[in-house]
Amino acid sequence: METKTRAKRNAFIDAGACVACGCCVKVCPLGAISVFRGVAARVDASRCVGCGKCAKECPASVIEIREVQV
Amino acid sequence: MKKRWYDYLWIVELIYMALGFFNILFAWLGMLFFCIPLIISLVWGTKGYCNRYCGRGQLFGLLGGRFGLSRKKDIPSWMKSKAFRYGFLVFFFVMFFQMLWNTYLVFAGVQNLRQAVTLLWTLKLPWHWAYHGTLFHPGVAQFAFGFYSVMLTSTILGLITMVLFKPRSWCVYCPMGTMTQLICKAKSPKGNIVTE
Structure with missing residues (x-):
């Protein structure tokens, strides 16, 4: 049987433009994002499944969902 | 996700805005919304207020999200630029000090009490x-x-950008948010270098 492998997706944050409001933290179903020291949000890549909820919620639209090489 | 007590602070924000219609002296309570975020950022170096306790942010999230009063479009890039965010903070400061000056003039007996709320710094x-x-x-x-003028004006600006862009667009240029982030940046050992 042929198995299809789908590329893993992850959320990436443009930390320089992040306002650290924490909207992304609230919507993440996996608790994969945290606001680091009140400066910018950070993604725990091992927990992120790239669902995109954070990117949709982010008021500054600084989160991007990209495919990653595993 | 399980709701915590602080997820209901939008009710406090609503009550605060409503009280100003009945007795203006309640506006003084708004000092809490100014002091708590500053204390959290100065003492713990986090944006815990924005992240958890900001009732205004929750209210915009609720109205724009669950009630669908938002186009959910991207905010224009100039509005999230550092120039605009810091510029708005400075503008806000100038307006705030002007308000304090007017208060001083009444205290000094130079000016009489003006029972008006100034909307958007002009009306x-x-x-x-x-x-x-x-x-x-x-x-x-x-x-x-x-003080109530400041709160009402910023609520109206927040509501406008909530409708036009994402629900919590106000958070992008909120002067308190910008200020607490600057404090956190200054306190962070690595400065503003954040690695992914």
Whole structure:
């Protein structure tokens, strides 16, 4: 049987433009994002499944969902 | 996700805005919304207020999200630029100090109490129904009128950008948010270098 492998997706944050409001933290179903020291949000890549909820919620639209090489 | 007590702080924000219609002196309570975020950022170096306790952010999230009063479009890039965010912070400061100056003039007896709420820094709305005299100096009331003007103006700006862009667009240029982030950046050992 042929198995299809789908590329893993992850959320990436443009930390320089992040306002650290924490909207992304609230919507993440996996608790994969945290606001680091009140400066910018950070993604725990091992927990992120790239669902995109954070990117949709982010008021500054600084989160991007990209495919990653595993 | 399980709701915590602080997920209901939008009710506090609603009550605060409503109280200003009945007795302007309640506007003084708004000092809490200014002091708590500053204390959290200064003591713990986090944006815990924005992240958890900001009732205004929650209210915009609720109205724009669950009630669908938002186009959910991207905010224009100039609005999230550092120039605009810091510029708005400075503008806000100037307006705030002007308000403090007016309060001082009433305290000093140079100016009489003006029972008006100034909307968007220009429109003077009559607001006399919310003032019934007080045991305190008229200056105390003048500060309340001025402070409530700040709160109402920013709520209206927030509502406009909520409708136009994402629900919590206000968070992008909120002066308190910008200020607490700057404090956190200054306190962070690595400065503003954040690695992914």
